[in-house]
Amino acid sequence: MKRNISLVKGTHDIHGAEMEKFEFIIEKFYSICRNFNFKSIQTPILEQQDLFSRTVGEQTDIVSKEMYSFLDKGEAYICLRPEATSSLARFAASNYQSGLLKLITHGPMFRRERPQKGRYRQFHQINIESIGEKSPYVDFELILIAKLLFDDLGIKENKHRLLINSLGSKEDQIKYAYELKKYLTEFKIQLSEISQSRLDKNPLRILDSKDPKDSEILVNAPKISEHLSEESKNYFNQVKKLLNDNKIKFFEDPKLVRGLDYYSHTAFEFQTNEDKRQNAILAGGRYDNLISMISSRDIPGVGWAAGIERLMDLISLKDEKSESDKKILFAVQDESYLNNNRILKQIYSLRYNHEVRVSKNIKKLFSYADKNNFSFILLIGEEEFKNKKIILKDLKNKNQKSFEISKFELKNEIR
RNA sequence: GCGGGUGUAGCUCAGUUGGUUAGAGCGCCGGUUUGUGGUACCGGAGGUCGGGGGUUCAAGUCCCCUUACUCGCCCCA
Known part of the structure; x- marks a missing residue:
């Protein structure tokens, strides 16, 4: 008897009823976004490894240990993309002309993690990006679209919540990181091992820690909201006002820092309370410095991504x-x-x-x-x-x- | 990288304190007198019990190793 060929670890076939959900999500997403004049794009799954080292960040887990990368015939370091925003930024860096470049895409992403429920090595995302202008309305519009998508998918209000925060400008972040580091250094020995190692490299990430010891120490830590410049504060207030005016409920979470290095100002995340572990289903934020990390141009942008498999777990299709x-x-x-x-x-x-x-x-x-x-x-x-x-x-x-x-x-x- | 759980038919799983030729449901194929439907009845094919080693008169069952899957930790969508 021949041995069956099995799936590569962390990958899965999507078919039947699951595939109907998959297509349903993509169709809803595209149809909403088209009404906001977004244009679809497909970028390669293969990219230069350097793209992600420079944008996502060398120190992040995604780049440091989860990338599928290889030396292509001894010529260049190539990888399977772990996320799409960097690719769209690469595109914008050479194709942006003026006004707002509004892009949507979807496709497979690859991260070599230990697979588990709602977490795969090849998974799929939908992505949306507004590139070219820095304006609270643009940030709001993207969050609104996310909200409309949840509505259209039939994901009820009581099953999810929106968390937002402002990470401020690059200058705000540098100042705040200094203050935070100063505070945390006093408790250095009490911090978890990982947090200790982050103290020098990227203290902001410590805010994300779920370690109970760390959380205790963080209660009295300086908050980024207290270290924002007037300009950054006003910007964030305007975003919040737009959300309130449009009856979009949100929770301000001063500890929300996205796991990628390129974010600034508005950061947001939709979480589900259905699953405590993989609760992040849609996340994004503003990235005004991203494009300058990979090109000589300086173009602001904002965007989000949602995990299709995670959305699939939250919806049920009626027998049509x-x-x-x-x-x-x-x-x-x-x-x-x-x-x-x-x-x-x-x-x-x-x-x-x-x-x-x-x-x-x-x-x-x-x-x-x-x-x-x-x-x-x-x-x-x-x-x-x-x-x-x-x-x-x-x-x-x-x-x-x-x-x-x-x-x-x-x-x-x-x- | 670190823990827990599970690997028995194509699929979902039983298999009792170790004891003859390893079972069920679903699916598949065939039949229940002529060429008409989700039902019922009868029959059939299909398994190196994940792999290797050990204990024993005897191992699907107990022990060790290994591997795959799965659920968690970390991190993320």
């Missing part, structure tokens, strides 16, 4: 039996009856949803039609073939009629 109300099974008792068949040709040209099936056993043809939810069966058995006839049976109301093949017009019978 209306899938096709006129699916036809074209059934014959002998393969040769299919040759030069004028009714099959009608099916092709009229684009009927159909399937062709051959079996000597008529009972099996009917039971196949039944099990697979066909609404009509077109049957040519031995007898019909001899007499140049065809049977049409409506499987819902069980009406059956016989026709001369030469005169049969499908469009008159099934509309």
Whole structure:
């Protein structure tokens, strides 16, 4: 016996009912975004490794240990993208002209983590980015779209919540990091091991720690909101005002720092309370310095990404039996009856949803039609073939009629 | 990288304190007198019990190793 080829760890096939959910999410996403004049784009899955080292950050887990990268024929370090924003920034760096570049995309992302529920090595995201202008309205618009998507997907208010924070400008962050480091250094020995190592490299990330010891210490830590410049504060207030004006509920979380290095100002995250572990389902923020990290241009932007698999876990599709109300099974008792068949040709040209099936056993043809939810069966058995006839049976109301093949017009019978 | 759980038929799983030829449901194939449907009944195919080693008269069952999957930690969407 041959050994089955198994899936690569952390990857999965999507089909059947799951695939319907997958497509449902993408369709809703694209349809909402088109109403806000976003344009879709597809970028390569393969990118230069350097793109992510420079944007996501060398110190992050994503780059330091989760990237699928390899030396391509001894020429260049290539990787499978772990996220899409950097790719879209790369695109914008060379294609942005003026105004707002509004982009949406979706596709597979790759991170070599230990797989578990809601977490895969190849997973899928939908992404949206508004690049070119720094304005509270642009930030708000993206959060609004996220909200509309949740509504359209039927994810109820009580199943998710929106957290927001402002990380301030680059200057604010430098000043705040200094203050935070000063405070945390006093407690250095009490901090978790990881947090201790972050103290020098990226103290802001410590705010994200879930270690109870760290949380205790962080209670009295300086807050970024207290270290924002007037300008940054005003900016954030305007975003919040727009959210309030539009009745979008949110919680301000001063400890929300995104795990990637390129964020500044507005940061947000939609969390679910259905799953305590993988609770982040949609996250993003403003990244005014991102494009300057990978090019000589300085263009502000904002965007978010959502995990399709995580969204799939939160939605349930009703059985949409209306899938096709006129699916036809074209059934014959002998393969040769299919040759030069004028009714099959009608099916092709009229684009009927159909399937062709051959079996000597008529009972099996009917039971196949039944099990697979066909609404009509077109049957040519031995007898019909001899007499140049065809049977049409409506499987819902069980009406059956016989026709001369030469005169049969499908469009008159099934509309 | 570190823990816990599980690997028995195509799928979902039983398999009792170790004890003859390893079971069920679903699915598949065939049949229940002639060519008509989710039902019922009958029959059939299909398994190196994840792999390796050990204990024993005897291992799917106990022990060790290994591997895969899975759920958590970390981190993230």
